[in-house]
Amino acid sequence: MSNLLKQKAAAGKLIEFGMVRHTADNIAQRNNDKNEHQSFFQGQGKILLALSQNDGLSQKELATNLDLTAQSTAEFVNKLVKKNLVTKEKSDKDRRMTVIHLTDLGRQKIDTESSKIPDFLEVLSDEELDQLTNILTKINNSLYDEINNSEQPTLFKKSQQIIKDHFRDWFL
Amino acid sequence: MSNLLKQKAAAGKLIEFGMVRHTADNIAQRNNDKNEHQSFFQGQGKILLALSQNDGLSQKELATNLDLTAQSTAEFVNKLVKKNLVTKEKSDKDRRMTVIHLTDLGRQKIDTESSKIPDFLEVLSDEELDQLTNILTKINNSLYDEINNSEQPTLFKKSQQIIKDHFRDWFL
DNA sequence: GAGTTTTATTCAGGATACCTGACTATCTTT
DNA sequence: AAAGATAGTCAGGTATCCTGAATAAAACTC
Numbered sequence: 001m002s003n004l005l006k007q008k009a010a011a012g013k014l015i016e017f018g019m020v021r022h023t024a025d026n027i028a029q030r031n032n033d034k035n036e037h038q039s040f041f042q043g044q045g046k047i048l049l050a051l052s053q054n055d056g057l058s059q060k061e062l063a064t065n066l067d068l069t070a071q072s073t074a075e076f077v078n079k080l081v082k083k084n085l086v087t088k089e090k091s092d093k094d095r096r097m098t099v100i101h102l103t104d105l106g107r108q109k110i111d112t113e114s115s116k117i118p119d120f121l122e123v124l125s126d127e128e129l130d131q132l133t134n135i136l137t138k139i140n141n142s143l144y145d146e147i148n149n150s151e152q153p154t155l156f157k158k159s160q161q162i163i164k165d166h167f168r169d170w171f172l
Numbered sequence: 173m174s175n176l177l178k179q180k181a182a183a184g185k186l187i188e189f190g191m192v193r194h195t196a197d198n199i200a201q202r203n204n205d206k207n208e209h210q211s212f213f214q215g216q217g218k219i220l221l222a223l224s225q226n227d228g229l230s231q232k233e234l235a236t237n238l239d240l241t242a243q244s245t246a247e248f249v250n251k252l253v254k255k256n257l258v259t260k261e262k263s264d265k266d267r268r269m270t271v272i273h274l275t276d277l278g279r280q281k282i283d284t285e286s287s288k289i290p291d292f293l294e295v296l297s298d299e300e301l302d303q304l305t306n307i308l309t310k311i312n313n314s315l316y317d318e319i320n321n322s323e324q325p326t327l328f329k330k331s332q333q334i335i336k337d338h339f340r341d342w343f344l
Numbered sequence: 345g346a347g348t349t350t351t352a353t354t355c356a357g358g359a360t361a362c363c364t365g366a367c368t369a370t371c372t373t374t
Numbered sequence: 375a376a377a378g379a380t381a382g383t384c385a386g387g388t389a390t391c392c393t394g395a396a397t398a399a400a401a402c403t404c
Contacts, residue, residue, distance in 0.1 A: 003298055007293045007296075008289060010301045010304045011289045013304070013305050013308035015221075018212075020312050022214055023315075023319060024315050024319050027319060040190075041190035117179050117180060119314065121179045121183060122179070122314075124182070124310060128307050129182045131304075131307065132182045132185070132303075135304050138300075139189060139293075139295070139296070140185065140188050141295075142292035142294075142295045143193060147196050147199060
């Protein structure tokens with residue numbers, strides 16, 4: 001009962017967090033002269049992150065790993081190629097496949113970018129940081145389950161779930 | 173020192189959270205036959221949320237409140253008008269201004285939508301929910317400060333900060 | 345081995361969320 | 375009344391996604 005109230009309170013704070021962070025993100029992007037925006041949890045950033053954990057994936061593998069359509073994936077990869085952050089090359093074993101590799105510049109970009117710690121974490125104590133990490137772990141796992149279950153599990157999709165579980169190990 | 177490690181851990185989890193939630197969001201949107209997606213922390217949803225706290229704002233006020241350009245705001249408002257969720261009418265006091273009001277349908281939509289509690293909160297204990305709420309409060313406050321400071325504070329901008337502080341009171 | 349089906353990728357086109365720049369009304373100041 | 379500030383609009387652009395339709399290579403079928 002009171003649990004529900006607590007859930008509502010947290011839910012409100014989460015909406016607020018989403019909104020304010022999004023706003024802050026937009027402002028940062030506006031003020032940033034170079035359009036270097038790569039929020040790492042969408043679009044090109046997502047691809048980069050995936051490759052940093054597992055270089056040399058094919059476009060198709062990227063798409064299934066990231067739950068994107070092949071077309072979206074192709075679009076992001078092409079943009080990254082233009083920026084010299086990744087390379088595309090046809091596989092010799094299966095000439096249909098295109099294998100994507102990070103360039104040095106790409107790897108470098110990920111390193112500098114992912115080492116940035118958002119300012120707002122500095123207001124938290126050690127104890128709070130531990131709590132947050134712990135809570136987010138639970139939430140993320142719950143979301144992974146949601147993702148795996150939400151797709152009508154065709155016999156084919158089942159094999160993809162295995163891949164999706166790797167996703168889980170990215171951020172350890 | 174060890175604080176930095178904890179910050180890094182939390183930062184990683186936060187990136188993961190952003191990514192997985194974004195993915196789950198996209199999937200939900202795909203499976204949803206009607207394209208009723210309104211993530212509430214961007215675009216049209218943001219406007220709706222603002223009006224639910226404070227009906228009858230002008231477009232300009234919405235824009236400053238939400239840190240959007242007047243043009244973006246106009247776009248979202250027009251889309252909402254088409255969906256019969258809000259109404260536009262010229263102010264009598266100042267004929268330049270357009271006052272935006274929620275329709276019954278709009279209010280209804282917000283009610284049903286904002287009463288939804290994300291599934292992933294159900295995996296948390298009462299204690300964890302309290303911790304999360306507490307932590308997010310701190311983080312959000314820190315982000316508000318960031319937003320207020322990040323804009324080159326022209327003399328004019330200063331007056332807007334007052335408005336932005338209202339933003340803060342939305343989710344109590 | 346020829347014919348069909350399945351895959352991996354691409355091209356074309358569409359939606360939404362933002363943005364900047366260039367107007368047009370309508371106050372407000374001087 | 376002229377000049378300036380303010381609220382909105384129109385036009386056009388970028389990024390992230392999507393669906394649908396086409397192609398080429400591999401795998402399966404008989």
